[in-house]
Amino acid sequence: MTDPGMKCTRCKAPARFRFPQHNARFCDACLDLVIHRQVDKAIRRFQMLEPGQPVLVAISGGKDSLALWRILCELGYPAQGLHLRLELGPFSEASLEASQAMARLLGRPLHVRRLADLAGATVQEVVWANKREFCAVCGSLKRYYLNRVCLEMGLPVLATGHHLDDETGRMLGNLLHGRQDHLDRTWPVLDAWQDGFVKKIKPLCRLGGDEILAYATAHQLPVAQGSCSGAKGATLPYYQEAMRYLESKMPGTKRDLYLGFLRRAAGPPAPPSPGAACQVCGHPTHVGTCTVCRMLERTRAWRGRAPRRR
Ligand SMILES: [Zn+2]
Ligand SMILES: [Zn+2]
Incomplete structure (x- = not known):
């Protein structure tokens, strides 16, 4: 990330961070300015939030969500955090502590909910x-x-820390496997839908993981260390790695792919049709009962059959 003796491209002060995709180096102060500008640009361009609008931020405890929370507060949005406790071992506990530490730093409310309480089953039970x-x-x-x-909280907008690496990794996977319908839904805003969906936004969509890491480092954000012990079967990291390789050979590839796609797209994806609500919970779905309600139904049935686990 750094070379000794580097100078900031903007102000010529000693620079700590280098970004080949912008052919630029930044000192801490200019990094802040540039990052805030990029997020502000995404929010305006895609009409994510009105000035000063309250927003709920999904906080995992990783660098992306913590950086997003801080940036939204700095830009004047009263952002509250929501952390779902997955309870999958030590990393989950570290993630909760990181989220709480960030809330204290920002002086903003963090809402913590147990996934097991919400779903009536643990992730592992639903998997089994x-x-x-x-x-x-x-x-x-x-x-x-x-x-x-x-x-339930009555907040109109949910923000997540997805960034350029997440979006381009997903795009590559969809492209390679011919999932045109998924590809067509590539957009950093999903509008609210009837009573089933809040508006969802990805304000970091113009930033790469390296830029967010630099921001988290510059501000010493209390990022949870380690990785999820449950992580099995995720394919997104492979596509992200492939994109990182392309980016290392051709800086700017990720931005070209994602921002170019959005420029050429006709606009945001069409909302679900009016009748497409889950019979059980009202969540948008095309199949009568939504995926989660079906998974939880199967989990209850499985519980009735399974020998008691200790
Ligand atoms: Zn500077
Ligand atoms: Zn449902």
Whole structure:
């Protein structure tokens, strides 16, 4: 990230951070300015938030969500945090502590909910009962309950820390496997839908993981160390690694892919059709009962059959 003797491209002060994709080096103060500008630009361009609008931020305890929370507060949005406790071992506990430390630093409220309370089952139980990949189940449950809790709290917008590396990694996977419908839904804003969806936004979509890491380092954000012990079956990291390779050979590739796609796209994806609500919970779905309600139904049935676990 650094070379000794580097000078800031903007102000010529000693620079700590180098970004080949911008052919630029920044000191700490200019890094802040540039990062805040990029997020502000994304918020305005995609009409994510009105000035000063309250927003709930999904806080995992990793660098992306902690940086997003700080940036939104710095830009004048009264952002509250929501942390879902997954309870998958020491990393989950470190993630909770990191989220709480960030809330104290910002002086902002953090809401903490146990996924097991919300779902009435642990992630592991849902995985066992449905015989599905751990990360797929965990991801579905997290997305579902972040949305539900945000709805219950009456906050109109949910922000997540997804950035350029997440979006381009996902795009590459969708491209390679011909998932055109997923590809067509690439957009950093998902509008609210009837009573089932809050508006979802990705204000970090113009920033790479390296830029967010630099920001987290510059501000010594209390990022949770380690990785999830449950992480099995996730394929996104492979696509992200492939994108990192391309980026290292051709700086700017990620921005070209993502921002170029958005420029050429007709606009935000069409909302679900009016009748497409889950019979059980009202969540948007095309199949009568939504994926999460079906997974939880199977989990309850499995519990009735399974020998008691200690
Ligand atoms: Zn500078
Ligand atoms: Zn449902």
